[in-house]
Amino acid sequence: MDVLTNPVKDYPWGSLHHIARLTGRPPGGPEAEMWLGAHPAGPSSLVRDGRRRTLDEVIADDPAAELGHETIRRFGERLPYLVKLIAVDSPLSLQVHPAAAQAAAGYAAGDPHYADPWAKPEMIYALSPFTALAGLRPAGQAGELVARLALEPLDPVLAVLREGDGEKGSAAALGALLEWPDDERSALVKAIAEAAGPLGGPAFRLVRRLAERYPDDPAVLAPLLLRRHELAPGQALFLGAGVLHCYVDGFGVEIMGASDNVLRAGLTAKPVDVPGLLGILRPDAQPLPVAPLLGGDFLPPAPEFRLSVYGPRLDHSLDRPVPRILLCTSGSVTVEGGAPEGGQLEGGQPEEAAGGGGRRSETLEAGQSAFLPAKDGRVTLRGAGTVFCAEPHL
Incomplete structure (x- = not known):
């Protein structure tokens, strides 16, 4: 066995205290994730034969000994998962992960939004109260929320929702928002923030919070289109391919397929691929609560x-x-x-x-x-x- 030293990612949405407190270090700037695994973008390190090496290097030297024949037979000569401590202080991007076949095809075609040929299913286990937006609301429910804003510029979106078929209608409304003309975005988001101001409830509070952070992004309406999930410590939520999601706040252990394939559509300063995301989005796909078996095993x-x-x-x-x-x-x-x-x-x-x-x-x-x-x-x-x-x- 090998004690690991793990890299910490200082993304701006990270917490000032969660990871530092758990690892016994003084708090510094925002710390968003601690990675535990062999992913080349942030491998853990260990000491073997008196020298420090990264875990991916150790595995490459002797895959059979490190991974075992059963793992190699199923996944090849790589560690198929990545564990993260994730500390969310500000909402993450609106995103979707591809299925395995989509990832393989996108990577083979040279699509720059596909970093590798693998799927990226993931599960979040809450260490603190954890909030996520995941899975689209039915169009009727989303339409009732959007209607409360009483904004004329949103009438076309509202019409799509009222005519829509379940979650497919919400996906169509999302597409209309994401493709909003660039020169009209700031005015729309400002109007949304003002209209949401006097409205109560967590969805409208989050809309206002997002509008302050992303004043040019119509995706600030995501809380009205997506379902809200509040996890208590000890609860877990699985997100499969095609599930639209956005983590809002909280601290947890995240485990996922060891892939970098994330297609983003908004609420981020990173590159977005709206057509690509809409192409792999599964409107009816919802997150799956995962309860532990008697021995404490979570089997997504x-x-x-x-x-x-x-x-x-x-x-x-x-x-x-x-x-x-x-x-x-x-x-x-x-x-x-x-x-x-x-x-x-x-x-x-x-x-x-x-x-x-x-x-x-x-x-x-x-x-x-x-x-x-x-x-x-x-x-x-x-x-x-x-x-x-x-x-x-x-």
Whole structure:
């Protein structure tokens, strides 16, 4: 096993305190995500044979030992998932992820909006109250909300919603907003903000908040077109291909397919691809609440990953030869298992000098993480706290 050092992404929508507090560091600027995995855009690092290396390099050197034959047979010589701590202080972009076939086709065609040939299903597990917009509302419900603004410029959008068929009508209305003439956008958003001002309710409050941040983007009406999801700590939500979504605020553990394929349509300073997003958007696709099984296993409908949450009393054995990432979020967990070939124990002690057949023990405190390669064999977790375990869903 290997203790990980993980990169932190300082996107401007990040929190000033969530990640710093969990990892025991003084707060600095906004910290949005901590990545745990082998994604080339931000791989974790570890110490092997006395030198620090990135996890993707370690896997490339010996895929069979690190990933196991079952993982390679299904996904090739790569870690198929990525774990993130995600700390949302301001809403993220309005986005959709492609299905596997769409990703492969887009990448093969050289579409610059497709960074790789893989799908990016994802699941968010709330560590704090977490708010997300995900999945379109039925057109009738969205139309009632838009009508409360009583804005003449929105009459064409309102007509689409009133004539629309369920979520397809909301998708058509979204398309009309996203394709609004550039020279009319500022005036429209200003009018929307003023009309939403006296209206109560979380949807209209969020419209005002978005209008302040994105004064030229008609996508500020997204809270009226999308369903709102409020997750309590311990709840999880799965987002499959084609689900329109936007995280609003909160702190959580996110697990996803190891892909960079995100098509954005608004509420961002990053490049957008409105035709591309509308082309892969599935109007009827909704997020799926995922409840844990008795043992703490979250099993979403995605082969790339599964997530288990163990605690507060820890006494678990992990047996399958698959690559795992452990993340401790409270208390401490002692991990006992086989050491990597040629690896070292804490303090630089060679593993063969420690006895116990080359096995080793490592204790993770809150905010710490470890990679368990497939070759480690049986691993046990003991202690008092909470630990997340990610692995392929095979």
